[in-house]
Amino acid sequence: MPPLTAKERAQLPDSAFAYIDSHGKRRLPIHDASHVRNALARFGQVAFEDDDARDRARSRLLRAAQRHGIMPIGFISSQLEPQRKLPRGNVTFLLTDIEGSTQLLARLDDGYAAVLSEVRRRVRSAVRQAGGKQVSATGDEVFAVFDQASAALDGALGIQRAMREDGGPGGNEVRLRIGLHRGRPSLTDTGYVGLSVHAAARICFAAHGGQIVMSAAVRSAIKDSLPAGVDLRDLGKWRFRGLPDPIEMFQVAAPGLEDEFPPLRSAVPAS
Numbered sequence: 001m002p003p004l005t006a007k008e009r010a011q012l013p014d015s016a017f018a019y020i021d022s023h024g025k026r027r028l029p030i031h032d033a034s035h036v037r038n039a040l041a042r043f044g045q046v047a048f049e050d051d052d053a054r055d056r057a058r059s060r061l062l063r064a065a066q067r068h069g070i071m072p073i074g075f076i077s078s079q080l081e082p083q084r085k086l087p088r089g090n091v092t093f094l095l096t097d098i099e100g101s102t103q104l105l106a107r108l109d110d111g112y113a114a115v116l117s118e119v120r121r122r123v124r125s126a127v128r129q130a131g132g133k134q135v136s137a138t139g140d141e142v143f144a145v146f147d148q149a150s151a152a153l154d155g156a157l158g159i160q161r162a163m164r165e166d167g168g169p170g171g172n173e174v175r176l177r178i179g180l181h182r183g184r185p186s187l188t189d190t191g192y193v194g195l196s197v198h199a200a201a202r203i204c205f206a207a208h209g210g211q212i213v214m215s216a217a218v219r220s221a222i223k224d225s226l227p228a229g230v231d232l233r234d235l236g237k238w239r240f241r242g243l244p245d246p247i248e249m250f251q252v253a254a255p256g257l258e259d260e261f262p263p264l265r266s267a268v269p270a271s
Contacts, residue, residue, distance in 0.1 A: 036061070036064045036065050039061055039064070085133075086133055086135065086145055086187055086191075086192070087133070087145060087146070087147045088187050089184060090182060090183070090184050091145050091146065091147060091182070091183070091184075091185070091192075092145070092146045092147075092148065092149040092151075092152035092180060092181070092182045092218055092221070093143070093144070093145055093146075093152075093179075093180065093181050093182070093183070093192075093196070093197065093200035094127065094132065094143075094144045094145070094146065094152050094155055094156055094178065094179075094180055094200075095141060095142070095143050095144075095178070095179045095200050095201060095203075095204035096123055096141065096142045096159060096176045096177065096178050096204065097140055097141050097176065097177045097204055097205060098116075098119065098140040098174060098175070098176060098177075098209075099175040099176065099177055099208065099209030099210075100175070100209065101139075101140040104172070104174065108172070111170065114170060115169045115170045115172055115174065116140070118169035118170055119163075119169050119174055119176070120137050120142060122159065122162040122163060122165075122169065123137075123142045123144075123159050123162075123176075124137075124142070125162065126155055126158035126159040126162050127142075127144045127155045127158075127159070129155075129158060130146070130151045130152070130154040130155035130158055131146065131147070131148070131151045131154075131155075132144045132145060132146040132151060132152065132155050133145055133146075135191060135192065136191065141204075143200075145192070148221075149180075149182055149218050149221035149222045150221070150222045150225050152180050152218070153180065153214075153218075153222055153226075153227075153230070153252065154227070156178045156180060156212045156252065157212070157227070157230070157252070157254055157257070159176065159178060160176065160178065160210065160212060160256075160257055161256055161257075163175070163176055164256070175208075175209025175210045176209060176210070177204055177205065177207035177208060177209055177211060178204065178207060178211070178212045178213070179200060179201075179202075179203035179204030179205070179206070179207055179212075179213055179214070180200075180203070180212070180213070180214035180215065180218045181196060181199050181200035181203050181214070181215045181217060181218060182196070182215065182217040182218045182221055183195070183196020183197075183199065183200075183217065184196065185197050195243070198242060198243070199215070199240065199243055199247065202240040202241065202242070202243060202266070202267070203215055203240070203247070203249070205265075205266050206238070206240065206249075206264040206265055206266050206267040207261075207264065207265075208261045208262060208265065210257070210258040210261075211251060211258065211261050212251065212252035212257070213235070213249055213250065213251050213252070213264070214232070214249070214250050214252065215247050215248070215249060215250075216247065216248035216249070216250070218250075219232055219248075219250045227254075229254060229255050230252065230253070230254040231252075231253040231254070232250040232251070232252060232253070233250060233251045233253055234248070234249075234250055235248075235249040235250060235251055235264065236248070236249065236269060236270070237249070237269070237270035238264055238267040238268065238269055238270060239267060239268045239269075239270050240266075240267050241266070241267075246270035249264065249267075
């Protein structure tokens with residue numbers, strides 16, 4: 001069932017959205033198969049407040065479908081539809097990862113989930129404002145994509161600055177590694193596939209918390225359009241595990257960002 005227009009929604013009775021609200025919370029119990037099927041069919045009509053709310057709602061409905069022996073093939077297929085709207089061709093990947101996440105979890109204990117949710121919200125907001133699309137959020141990592149390399153840089157800068165606001169998420173200092181890489185991956189129903197995806201992950205994990213690093217492929221695409229006050233520092237060529245060729249790396253230097261970092265981790269300088 002395709003999503004309804006705002007006008008069509010206004011003409012529907014409230015009962016059309018009785019199963020779930022915009023926060024992803026259940027409004028009415030789903031006790032039998034017919035209720036599950038109705039809730040699945042109406043999922044696309046709900047204007048969720050954010051992606052986390054959508055994820056909560058989707059998980060809830062899929063669990064209900066499993067309890068009642070329903071195979072929601074059409075529902076699952078429709079949830080893959082956003083992947084088909086992701087950019088194709090030459091794209092720029094942005095990956096983030098929390099530095100010291102295990103220690104942070106040990107320190108915050110039950111409070112970690114709320115901090116992680118806030119981190120994802122800040123990252124997602126900065127990505128969206130820069131014109132990018134979030135591809136996935138798994139564990140401590142967020143994976144986003146941009147048509148333009150300059151927009152990816154704007155997103156990375158926005159993320160690092162957002163992480164400093166209000167003393168950090170939940171008043172905690174949380175340091176993110178950010179890696180940028182550009183390539184031409186294949187786009188399937190399950191997402192992006194290709195060596196450039198693996199390279200982007202390796203580049204992100206080589207960075208330190210608070211740092212933004214990028215490959216020469218990204219630098220070439222943005223070198224003539226850097227924002228005012230932003231500079232790119234040559235870090236030399238590095239070899240990454242599983243990648244056939246060394247990659248020339250650059251660090252983003254900008255007002256409001258940390259400046260000094262140790263050499264890249266999980267990578268070896270190319271001779």
